[in-house]
Amino acid sequence: MIELKGLKKNFGRLTVLDDLDLEIPSGQATGIVGPNGSGKTTTIKSILGLVKPTDGEIRIDGELVNNRWEYREKIGYMPQVARYPENMTVEELFRFIKNIRGDQPSNEEELIKHFGLESELKKRMRTLSGGNRQKVGAVLSMMFNPDILIFDEPTAGLDPRSSVQFKKKVRELKDQGKTIMLTTHIMSEIEELADHLIFIVEGKIKYHGPMDELLNEHKEQRLEGAVAKMMEEEAA
Amino acid sequence: MKALTILNYQWKDLIRGKWIFGYALIYLLITDALIRFGGAGPKALLSISNVMLLLIPLVGMIYGALYLYQSREFTELLLAQPLNRKTLFWGLYGGLAVPLSAAFILGTLLPMLYNGMFFGEQIASILLLLGLGLILTLLFTGIGFWLGLAFFEDRIKGLGFALVGWLFLAVLYDGLVLLTIFVLGDYPIEKPMLALTMLNPIDLARITVLLEFDISALMGYTGAVFNRFFGSFYGMITAVTSMLIWLALPLYGATKRFRKMDF
Amino acid sequence: MKGFNHIALAGVFLLIGSVASAQTITVSPNGEVKTIAEGLELVQPNDTLIIRQGTYLEHNLMVDKPVTIIGEGRPVLDGEKKGFILVITADDVTVKGLEVRNTSTSFMEDYAGILIEETRNTVIEDNRLIDNFFGIYLAETDKAVIRNNYLSASGERETSSGNGIHLWYSKDTKIEDNYVRGHRDGLYFEFVDGAHITNNLSEENIRYGIHFMYSDNCSYVENTFRDNGGGVAVMYTSNVEIIGNRFEDNWGSSAYGMLLKEINRSRIENNHFENNSVGLYIEATSRNEVKGNTFRQNGWAIKLMANSTDNMFSENNFIANSFEVSTNSRRNFNEFTGNYWSQYEGYDLDRDGVGDVPHHPVRLFTILVEKQPQSLLLLRSLLIDILDAAEKVMPALTPETLIDIKPQMDQIP
Numbered sequence: 006m007i008e009l010k011g012l013k014k015n016f017g018r019l020t021v022l023d024d025l026d027l028e029i030p031s032g033q034a035t036g037i038v039g040p041n042g043s044g045k046t047t048t049i050k051s052i053l054g055l056v057k058p059t060d061g062e063i064r065i066d067g068e069l070v071n072n073r074w075e076y077r078e079k080i081g082y083m084p085q086v087a088r089y090p091e092n093m094t095v096e097e098l099f100r101f102i103k104n105i106r107g108d109q110p111s112n113e114e115e116l117i118k119h120f121g122l123e124s125e126l127k128k129r130m131r132t133l134s135g136g137n138r139q140k141v142g143a144v145l146s147m148m149f150n151p152d153i154l155i156f157d158e159p160t161a162g163l164d165p166r167s168s169v170q171f172k173k174k175v176r177e178l179k180d181q182g183k184t185i186m187l188t189t190h191i192m193s194e195i196e197e198l199a200d201h202l203i204f205i206v207e208g209k210i211k212y213h214g215p216m217d218e219l220l221n222e223h224k225e226q227r228l229e230g231a232v233a234k235m236m237e238e239e240a241a
Numbered sequence: 242m243k244a245l246t247i248l249n250y251q252w253k254d255l256i257r258g259k260w261i262f263g264y265a266l267i268y269l270l271i272t273d274a275l276i277r278f279g280g281a282g283p284k285a286l287l288s289i290s291n292v293m294l295l296l297i298p299l300v301g302m303i304y305g306a307l308y309l310y311q312s313r314e315f316t317e318l319l320l321a322q323p324l325n326r327k328t329l330f331w332g333l334y335g336g337l338a339v340p341l342s343a344a345f346i347l348g349t350l351l352p353m354l355y356n357g358m359f360f361g362e363q364i365a366s367i368l369l370l371l372g373l374g375l376i377l378t379l380l381f382t383g384i385g386f387w388l389g390l391a392f393f394e395d396r397i398k399g400l401g402f403a404l405v406g407w408l409f410l411a412v413l414y415d416g417l418v419l420l421t422i423f424v425l426g427d428y429p430i431e432k433p434m435l436a437l438t439m440l441n442p443i444d445l446a447r448i449t450v451l452l453e454f455d456i457s458a459l460m461g462y463t464g465a466v467f468n469r470f471f472g473s474f475y476g477m478i479t480a481v482t483s484m485l486i487w488l489a490l491p492l493y494g495a496t497k498r499f500r501k502m503d504f
Numbered sequence: 505m506k507g508f509n510h511i512a513l514a515g516v517f518l519l520i521g522s523v524a525s526a527q528t529i530t531v532s533p534n535g536e537v538k539t540i541a542e543g544l545e546l547v548q549p550n551d552t553l554i555i556r557q558g559t560y561l562e563h564n565l566m567v568d569k570p571v572t573i574i575g576e577g578r579p580v581l582d583g584e585k586k587g588f589i590l591v592i593t594a595d596d597v598t599v600k601g602l603e604v605r606n607t608s609t610s611f612m613e614d615y616a617g618i619l620i621e622e623t624r625n626t627v628i629e630d631n632r633l634i635d636n637f638f639g640i641y642l643a644e645t646d647k648a649v650i651r652n653n654y655l656s657a658s659g660e661r662e663t664s665s666g667n668g669i670h671l672w673y674s675k676d677t678k679i680e681d682n683y684v685r686g687h688r689d690g691l692y693f694e695f696v697d698g699a700h701i702t703n704n705l706s707e708e709n710i711r712y713g714i715h716f717m718y719s720d721n722c723s724y725v726e727n728t729f730r731d732n733g734g735g736v737a738v739m740y741t742s743n744v745e746i747i748g749n750r751f752e753d754n755w756g757s758s759a760y761g762m763l764l765k766e767i768n769r770s771r772i773e774n775n776h777f778e779n780n781s782v783g784l785y786i787e788a789t790s791r792n793e794v795k796g797n798t799f800r801q802n803g804w805a806i807k808l809m810a811n812s813t814d815n816m817f818s819e820n821n822f823i824a825n826s827f828e829v830s831t832n833s834r835r836n837f838n839e840f841t842g843n844y845w846s847q848y849e850g851y852d853l854d855r856d857g858v859g860d861v862p863h864h865p866v867r868l869f870t871i872l873v874e875k876q877p878q879s880l881l882l883l884r885s886l887l888i889d890i891l892d893a894a895e896k897v898m899p900a901l902t903p904e905t906l907i908d909i910k911p912q913m914d915q916i917p
Binding site: 279413455459 | 759
């Protein structure tokens, strides 16, 4: 379980997260949606410690993690725009991260196969296509079998086939009882993958609850319609 | 341990960039040429120290900032890993400062070794020179890091400040000191002038070089303050202590900043 | 009985000695003659006085006969600070193998371990003079030889300390292979003519290693003067030969490897100046030849005051000095040619070993330091290098004619 309590983040005068309270249940998949600049990525980065919150508490499995680092052992993260050391080959990158992790057991071979990266292993990161970089990011996030997985716009650069492969993998992970957080602009993806939905606008939570409740509430068959309605209500 | 893993990778990456070889080669060629054409005397050491006082601060500051910008992806990748930020910082810093120091020391030392100069009577001066170059590299790489982190989102500003900072410390600052001396020369300004030079790390390193190579001239100066300062071990100790404080300052500032930064 | 015999014997010696060969008298702490004073009474001209090993607490010993005094096993003559120790007033006296200690010190009288006054052909050889006010003092002597003596004192102030080897109005003296330390001036020459000073080492004296005034026609060759309070001073003299000496480690605001003041028509050749605050200081000095010297790692290699004229500086090596030449005027009446300057930055396109552009040994910074000594702090600053380079292109403050038009590309062997 990931708990955020009174989370606040200012970048200079700009308030990006405004007193955010959130609980992300374990063993389920939670989708975060919201307009551009609403604070989705900042929320994720706060949980990872990449962004230091101005105020508030972050707890994982009940433990306060602000300014700690060991807890990241439990998290696999796939960033929105994956940037990697350009001079490294894919293989070296995996080996290096394994070194950093103190040679923890990893299942990268299986993942490489799953994403079809075998032919890319000897290539330098700078020569990789955007899609393959995303796949490398996916492998990196999953290879140490973490309990929590955080995906920031994971399928943005992937072709349909790879996208299907990715989603298949996520479902597998869900079945294994992992806690999953993902942001995306593609509503169908959330419908496919998520059990819970969080809707953020201007750093505030507008909706937080199980997906089916939302659909019932708005008398909509599709998430897209429900979310669009929420946004209209917000604008009004 | 993890810091060493990072350092080790960065070091390999630098070597792959070949840039570091060029840097070592500059020292190698200059030192070799100086010894070849000017003999293995104190003149060679003096010229090397002049090159060192010029090049190390410039390269340290500019490349310190530039390297942070270049390592941005690497930094972001590692920040999501179970790593202490402090560990990451020292790994990054060591990844640049250690190769830069090694390039300077090897580039300078090799020609001295194969010319047989190192094991001569000047070994103490040579060791002082190498030690000073080492401290200067660590110090100015630290300042470069500091600037790089202070202007992490604005590379042009960061590099601009590094360049202007170098120009200020290397040339303009001394211009101000000279001006002060000529305007206020009739007053007892020795102590403030000494303090002023202590405030500039390049001057500080320069004074240490003077203490080794120009002590005869320094002792020829009429004035009790200078004589007491330069004429005893006290001068060397003060200079080295100030240098270590200078080494700690930017590194302290940089680590503090790095730990609080958002990525 | 014994005393009577002794006197009778001496009487016989006296009779024979005056007509035939010289005799030997032996002084020994447990012999018949127990004091040197007694021995000196007994000896006759041309006799030899042997002093055996032991300590003799005696002072004001008058040597007024031409005798040879030889110490065996280095006897110690301790004056207990009660006056002079040996006073030589006769010609043809030789003193060898003694250790002379503890003269008086005084503000009025120049007490000396060995005083030599108005004599000819005195030889002082292989002696040790320890903790005396003056060491060996020669006044109005002729053809004295001072050789291979060791002089040491532990003077702390100029006023409470005398000179090591002191010459006043002496002619044709040879001073060779001596060691002097801890005196006021190691060697002191005033109104001396024709002295040859060779292969001495004078160090750690309070004032000068050698102090040399009004002494024409002298030469000093291959001596070493090291770490003396003021270095070496040579003044008011013509026709001196200063050749192959070493001037080292003289540090201080008024310390010079060698100071020349009013020296004319002299030769300063093949000397070595190293680690001095000022290597060679030249004031009111004219028509001298400064040739083949090496100036290494001095603060200022040469300080040349503008009242010096017609001196010729050639074939010298200037290596790694903080400043090469400094002067106090934009005018220059001396010539520099064919020297090696390690600060020379020119080139030699025709490869004839001579730089193609002249060398300016006086930098702008030299002048700045002359005007505001505090600016010495900026030595080796990049700013200073830039200023110096600009001044080289457009001389505004440095003497335009003080240049070496034939700077050598390589050190002169």
